[in-house]
Amino acid sequence: MSDNTIETLRARLASGETTAREVVTASLDAAGRLNGTLNAFLEIDREGAAARAAEVRGGALAGVPVAVKDNICVKGLQTSCGSRILGDYEPPYTATAAERLIAAGAVVTGKTNCDEFAMGSSNENSAFGAVRNPWDTERVPGGSSGGSAVAVAARVVPVALGSDTGGSVRQPAALCGVVGLKPTYGRVSRYGLVAFGSSLDQIGTFTLSARDAATVLQVISGRDPADATTADVEVPDYAAHLTGDVKGARLGVPRALFGEGLDAEVRAVVERAIEVFRDLGAEVVDVELPHARYAIAVYYIIATAEASSNLARYDGVRYGFRAEEAPELRSMYRRTREEGFGAEVKRRVMLGTYVLSSGYYDAYYLKAQQVRSLIKADFAKAFESCDAIITPTSPTTAFRLGEKTDDPLAMYLNDIYTVTANLAGIPGVSVPVGLSREGLPVGMQLLARHWDEATMLRLADAYERAAPFTDRPRVCATAG
Ligand code: GLN
DSSP: OOOSHHHHHHHHHHSSSSSSHHHHHHHHHHHHHHEEEEEHHHEOOOHHHHHHHHHOOOSSTTEEEEEEEETTTOOSOOOOTTOOTTTTTSSOOOHHHHHHHHHHTTTEEEEESSGGGGOOSSSOOOOTTTOOOOTTBBOOOSSSSHHHHHHHHSSSSSEEEEEEEESSHHHHHHHSSSEEEEEEEBOOTTTTOOOSSTTOOOOOOOOSSSHHHHHHHHBBSSSSBBBBTSOOOOOGGGGGGOOOOOOTOOOOOGGGGTTOOOOOOHHHHHHHHHHHHHHHTOOOEEOOOGGGHHHHHHHHHHHHHHHHHHHGGOSSSSSSSSOOOOOHHHHHHHHHHHSSSSSHHHHHHHHHHHHSTTTTEEEEEEEHHHHHHHHHHHHHHTTTOOSSSEEEEESOOOBBTSSSSOOOOHHGGGTTTHHHHHHHTOOOOEEEEEEEETSOOOEEEEETTTOHHHHHHHHHHHHHSSSSSOOOSOOSOOOO
C-alpha cells in the first residue's frame, strides 16, 4: 500500500527516506493549507508539534502525526467540544487514549472540528462552522467526528481519534471513505473524553486501513485506573489476527434492515461486499435483530437523558464562557447557557430533562432501558449463529450541506445502523467498500461480540486485501 498509512510511514522512517520532523511538518502544512476549504481543524499546533517531533525517539507510532477530536483533552491545546460555552478552554490534563498515543511516539498536530458536544450526524452543529466533505465540498462529512474523518480522508494525518456515542466515528468514516472503529464499551478509557452519553461513549479511531486500526487500537486499549468502566480484559495481539483467512467464518446478515429507508445504490454496493466475503470462503447466514427498529427511539431517549445530566456542569462558573452583565446568580446561569449552547444541544437538554422528569420517567426513560436490554439480547442470540454481523454503515452517502438541518428527525435516522452497537456495548467498524455513481464513498459496517475486535478486524483486513479501496477524494494533501 503506497498510501498515507502508518505502515508506509514506518517503512519510510525506517529506511531513512524521511524523518519524524519532516513528516510532522508536512502534515502541519497540509492541515493549514486545506483548512480554508475543509474546516477540519479548530486548532493546529504548529510550533508545539514540530518541537515534539524533533524529540520523538521510538515506539509503535514513532513520528506518526495524529489529529484529536476537540472533545478529547490534550494538555496545552484547547478543548472546545465545538461549543461556544467552552470556547478556547484548556484542560489541565491529557486523556488516557491520547496519552497512550503520545507515549507510543505519536505527535498530536491539532484538534478537530466536531458537532457541538458530539451531537449530530453532519458536523453542521459545530459553533465554529461546518466541516466539508473532501469528496464533494458541497456535502457534509458526517458527524459528529467529521473533522477527524476528513483529516484522515484528505491524507492530512494517517490517524485521528474521534468519539462514538451512536455512530460518530463509523458514520463519518463511511461518508468520507476511511476506516472508523468503535471499540467494545470498556475497551478504551474515556478518561479525558468530555462526557455526552456516558453509558454509550467510546473513543474510536480513523485510519486508512484495518491494519492501521489494529495498530492504533493496540496502543490505546486496556484497563485504566482513571476510568472505572474500563475492563480488566486481556488485549489480544490484534496484528497477529490479521491472517487474511476468513474461511469458515460465519457472517450474519440482518436482511430486515436492508429494506425501507436504505438507498438502493448503498444497498447494491454492500451486497457486493457480502459476495466478496462469500468468495473468500466465509459462510453467509441470515440473522434477526427484531428490536432494532426501536433503536433510534431508545437511543435518543437514553442519550438525551444522559446528556441533560452531563451538561449541567456548564454553568459559567467552572469552565470557559460566562455571560456578561447578569444581575444575579440564577440569571447568570440562564444567560450563560442561553448564549453558550447551540440549538441542537438545547433541544437535547430539554428532551433529556423531560424523559427523566418524575411524571414521564417510567413511560420513557425506564421503558427505553428495558428495550435496550432486549436489543442487547438480540445480539447475544444472533451471535450464537454467526461471528460477525454485516450491515451498511449509513443508509445514504454524504448528503448536501443544509439538506437535513431543518428536520431533526431525518437527521436522527442517519444513525439507524450505528446506534445499536452503542446500546449493546459491542464493537463496530466501518470499512469503505465502493463509490456511488456520483463518486461518493459507501461504507459497510461489521459488528462483533463484546471484546472480539480481533475477529472484526480480521474480516475487515481480509476484505481490504481482496477488494482494496484505492480511490481518493478530490481534495487531498498528497498526490496519488
Ligand atoms: N449522531 C448521533 C447523535 O447525534 C451520534 C453522535 C455520536 O456518536 N456522538 O447523537
